Amino acid sequence: xxxxxxxxxxxxxxxLPSGDRGRIEKFVFVKILSVRSFRQxxxxxxLTGYQSYYKIxxxxxxxxxxxxxxTLIFERVLHRKEIYRYFP
Numbered sequence: 001x002x003x004x005x006x007x008x009x010x011x012x013x014x015x016l017p018s019g020d021r022g023r024i025e026k027f028v029f030v031k032i033l034s035v036r037s038f039r040q041x042x043x044x045x046x047l048t049g050y051q052s053y054y055k056i057x058x059x060x061x062x063x064x065x066x067x068x069x070x071t072l073i074f075e076r077v078l079h080r081k082e083i084y085r086y087f088p
Contacts, residue, residue, distance in 0.1 A: 002071045003032055009074045016061065016077065024058050024077060038067050053088045064088065 005028075013021060013028075035041055044065075047053040056063045057080075064076040064087035076087040 004073045006075050012077045020061055
């Protein structure tokens with residue numbers, strides 16, 4: 001499985017408060033790299049009405065990602081009130 005990070009995702013991540021950012025960074029940059037397949041990732045929920053878009057909840061923040069052709073693309077990380085306005 002290939003992992004890619006969108007520019008917007010990295011910009012969103014840098015703007016988060018430090019406590020939340022640390023928890024999300026640990027998951028995205030450490031735990032994801034140790035996973036062999038998409039199905040092994042915990043707490044992933046499919047977005048209703050979309051073929052290849054998913055979300056992961058981290059408290060009040062949501063990580064929006066896309067899984068297509070064995071490639072996992074991290075698209076956005078925003079507050080739960082804003083994520084569905086900008087993603088997918």
